[in-house]
Amino acid sequence: MTTLSELIxxxxxxxxxxxxxSPNRATLVVDKDKLREIASLLKSxxxxxxxxxxxxxxxxxxxxxxVYHFSSYTVEELKDAIVALRSSTSYEDPNFPSLYSIFxxxxxxxxxxxxTLGIYFRDHPDMRRMFLPxxxxxxxxxxxxxxxxxxxxxxxxxx
Amino acid sequence: xxxxxxxxxxxxxxVPVEGELNVGPQHPGSGxxxxxxxxxGDIIDDAELDVGYxxxxxxxxxxxRNYMHLIPLVERPAxxxxxxxxxxxxxxxxxxIATDVPERAQYLRSFAAEVNRIASHLYGLGILxxxxxxxxxxxxxxxxxxxxxTILEALTGARVTNSYIIPGxxxxxxxxxxxxxxxxxxxxxxxxxxxxxKIFFYNPTIRARLENVGVMTKEKAxxxxxxxxxxxxxxxxxxxxxxxxxxxxxxxxxxxPVYKExxxxxxxxxxxxxxxxxxxxxxxxxxxIPEGNILSDRFFKQIPPIRLKKYWEGQHRxxxxxYYASFRPPKGEATARVESARxxxxxxxxxxxxxxxxxxxxxxxxxRMIYPFKQLLKGSRxxxxxSIYGSLDYFPPEADR
Numbered sequence: 001m002t003t004l005s006e007l008i009x010x011x012x013x014x015x016x017x018x019x020x021x022s023p024n025r026a027t028l029v030v031d032k033d034k035l036r037e038i039a040s041l042l043k044s045x046x047x048x049x050x051x052x053x054x055x056x057x058x059x060x061x062x063x064x065x066x067v068y069h070f071s072s073y074t075v076e077e078l079k080d081a082i083v084a085l086r087s088s089t090s091y092e093d094p095n096f097p098s099l100y101s102i103f104x105x106x107x108x109x110x111x112x113x114x115x116t117l118g119i120y121f122r123d124h125p126d127m128r129r130m131f132l133p134x135x136x137x138x139x140x141x142x143x144x145x146x147x148x149x150x151x152x153x154x155x156x157x158x159x
Numbered sequence: 160x161x162x163x164x165x166x167x168x169x170x171x172x173x174v175p176v177e178g179e180l181n182v183g184p185q186h187p188g189s190g191x192x193x194x195x196x197x198x199x200g201d202i203i204d205d206a207e208l209d210v211g212y213x214x215x216x217x218x219x220x221x222x223x224r225n226y227m228h229l230i231p232l233v234e235r236p237a238x239x240x241x242x243x244x245x246x247x248x249x250x251x252x253x254x255x256i257a258t259d260v261p262e263r264a265q266y267l268r269s270f271a272a273e274v275n276r277i278a279s280h281l282y283g284l285g286i287l288x289x290x291x292x293x294x295x296x297x298x299x300x301x302x303x304x305x306x307x308x309t310i311l312e313a314l315t316g317a318r319v320t321n322s323y324i325i326p327g328x329x330x331x332x333x334x335x336x337x338x339x340x341x342x343x344x345x346x347x348x349x350x351x352x353x354x355x356x357k358i359f360f361y362n363p364t365i366r367a368r369l370e371n372v373g374v375m376t377k378e379k380a381x382x383x384x385x386x387x388x389x390x391x392x393x394x395x396x397x398x399x400x401x402x403x404x405x406x407x408x409x410x411x412x413x414x415x416p417v418y419k420e421x422x423x424x425x426x427x428x429x430x431x432x433x434x435x436x437x438x439x440x441x442x443x444x445x446x447x448i449p450e451g452n453i454l455s456d457r458f459f460k461q462i463p464p465i466r467l468k469k470y471w472e473g474q475h476r477x478x479x480x481x482y483y484a485s486f487r488p489p490k491g492e493a494t495a496r497v498e499s500a501r502x503x504x505x506x507x508x509x510x511x512x513x514x515x516x517x518x519x520x521x522x523x524x525x526x527r528m529i530y531p532f533k534q535l536l537k538g539s540r541x542x543x544x545x546s547i548y549g550s551l552d553y554f555p556p557e558a559d560r
Contacts, residue, residue: 024403025494049384051496051505052522069494069507073381073390073397080403082494105384107530109522116218131211131559141219148223 004081007045024080032096035087039068039099046075047083050099053109055117059144062091064119068099068106089119098124116142176200182544184212190548191555198541206536206544208529214559221519225485226252229519230322236523237557238319239282242275242311243499248521249324250405251506254493256326256486258458263451264328268406270444271314271323272497273437274341277348278307279500280430287427287549288359291368296359303351306344313337325479327455332475338445345438355431360424369423373535373547376421383531386524387502388429389551393421399498410447413440423550430552458482485514501525501552525558 002010008026011018016038017029030038047070054067065088072078089095098121099106108130110121115129118140132141139146182194193209217236221229233248234241246268253260260268285300308318314337315321315330323330359365375385380393390397398415400408416432418425452459454477461480462470470476492509502524511517528551535547 048381051384051503051527052507052520054507054518054520056509056518067507069505073395079397082496084494103384104382105527105530108526131214133211141216144222146219148219 002045003077004083007078025082025084027084027086029086032087032089035085036097036099036102038085039070039102042070042083042085043102046078047072048074050103050105050109051082053106053113055113055119055142057117057143063088064091064094064117065089066096066113066119070103094119095122096120097122100124116140118143177204180541184209190553191559194536194544196536196541196544201541203536203539203541203544206533208533210529210555211559213556217521217560218519221516223515225514226326226488226516227479227483227485229516230325231320233519233521234320234322235556236521236560237279237499237501237525237554239554240275240279240500240557241320242271242323243497243504244523245322245324246272246406247495247497247499247504247506248508249326250495250497251493251508252326252488254495255488255491255508255510258327258455260328260455261452262407262449263332264453264455265407266444266448267329267333267453268324269408269411270333270441270448271311271321271329272406273440273444274307274310274314276500277434277437278304278311280434281307283430283500283552284355284359284427287552290545290549291365293359293362293365296355299351299355299359303348306347310337310340310344313340325454325477325483327458328453328477330477332453333448334474341441341445345441348434348438352431352434360428360431366424368543368546369427369550372423372543373539373550374420374422375531375535377419379534380421380531383534384527385502385531386527387498387500388433389426389528389531390502391416392418392425392429394419399496399503403496405495405497407444411440411443413437423546426550426552453477487512487514499524501554501557502527521560523557523560525554526560528553529558 004024004026005020008018008020011028018026020026028038049071051069051071056065065086068085070083070085096119098110100123110124111126111130113119114121114127115132121127178198180196180198182196184191184193191212195207195209196203197205215235217232220232224232230245230248234244237244281300281304285297288296288300311321312318314333315323375393377394380390380395394417396415396417401415413436416429416436418429453475458480461482462478466478488510490510490512494507496503496505504524505522507520508516509518532551532553536544539547
């Protein structure tokens with residue numbers, strides 16, 4: 001099988017925005033509509049499970065980003081590798097295609113991203129709240145517009 | 160339904176009574192979570208895990224704390240495995256501020272982590288015991304655990320949430336008396352593990368409750384993204400300590416126990432075997448630990464001379480240099496993963512150049528076991544719910560974070 005650096009070169013030759021951060025970490029940036037295609041390509045290369053689904057909120061740019069981290073249990077050469085697949089969307093259209101049909105392990109992560117950031121994953125079988133209380137109201141808690149009251153730690157000036 | 164029955168080889172007439180049942184959050188067999196089960200006879204048709212009862216929003220709080228002030232927060236989710244939670248986070252911070260760690264500190268990290276692993280596994284086995292009504296195992300688990308918690312207490316100064324690891328090194332040095340304590344503890348636990356096998360795992364009742372219960376095949380374990388001992392019990396020889404070595408693990412000699420069965424018994428036995436390997440690692444560390452400093456020179460130089468004099472005369476305790484209070488790391492992001500007692504623990508840290516993290520993502524092993532847990536419950540018998548729960552070593556506060 002191929003090592004991570006060869007894999008990234010292959011992705012670069014496909015005109016994808018791919019970068020090798022360190023010998024065992026790499027990042028891919030793709031458009032939202034190509035997310036599923038690239039994910040299945042990664043799966044065919046040996047990345048068999050998703051470690052985490054992270055949502056990020058860039059308030060100044062009105063932008064939401066999703067980062068998937070892939071890793072491999074089965075392929076010896078890729079065992080220490082983690083590939084991050086990033087894709088972003090605007091506030092107006094907080095939608096992403098779900099990767100559930102390709103990687104079952106995104107089930108928990110996508111559900112949590114939905115409830116904390118309000119990103120809807122299309123075709124996810126269980127797109128409901130998981131951690132938050134049923135009567136939780138207001139904006140999504142991990143958006144930057146959600147401010148929490150601080151008591152102040154002794155070393156900081158009060159906010 | 161017939162499909163499920165024929166797959167288990169059972170031919171029993173079940174009265175097709177459908178019903179729904181809430182297990183928890185006050186049920187002793189559920190911990191801090193609610194399991195909503197749809198039953199058909201006594202076979203679970205569908206199960207829904209209602210998690211979040213002990214959610215403490217670490218990821219949101221991280222946006223308002225300095226990097227150092229986050230250390231006691233991130234280790235709260237699993238207080239019985241706090242060294243690993245601490246270690247993973249600090250490794251991510253170290254990658255962002257690009258600091259080195261001296262050799263001795265690396266060994267001390269492995270030492271603390273392995274002691275914590277044994278303590279955590281004993282806790283898990285004790286809980287498995289009480290789930291199955293085996294009170295002896297429960298009391299043994301918690302009693303034997305005390306030995307290792309005392310070592311951690313002597314090493315770090317705290318019983319449970321020991322914020323021992325700091326960016327660039329560790330807080331305190333090991334002393335000869337702690338090494339003696341560890342040697343005694345290893346001797347005691349070796350004897351005790353034989354008893355564990357005899358009285359707990361070779362017990363016909365326990366075997367009947369665990370064997371062929373909640374079977375997770377290799378393919379399913381990979382597909383569902385299972386982690387840690389649960390993954391290795393299904394025949395996948397994956398351990399972060401080997402696959403992506405951190406601390407001193409690349410220099411230590413140990414084996415990774417793997418079982419093929421993937422049932423509850425295998426998951427218990429993997430943890431028992433892992434404790435033996437951990438003790439092997441501890442013996443090596445005691446023998447091979449190199450001399451040297453326990454904090455990176457970069458930070459060590461910042462300690463004022465009077466404090467430094469105290470450091471050399473006293474027990475080699477680090478008094479943190481002022482730099483630590485609110486450092487501003489460069490822009491960037493880092494991922495770090497460690498093999499905690501329950502499995503792979505993953506941190507994703509994004510820095511925007513301010514003294515506070517832009518985003519901290521904490522993926523704990525129990526969080527990743529939510530989906531496999533739900534899938535394993537489907538199609539099993541209601542009485543096996545507790546066996547599956549106990550054997551997975553699922554810890555609700557850790558999943559909720």
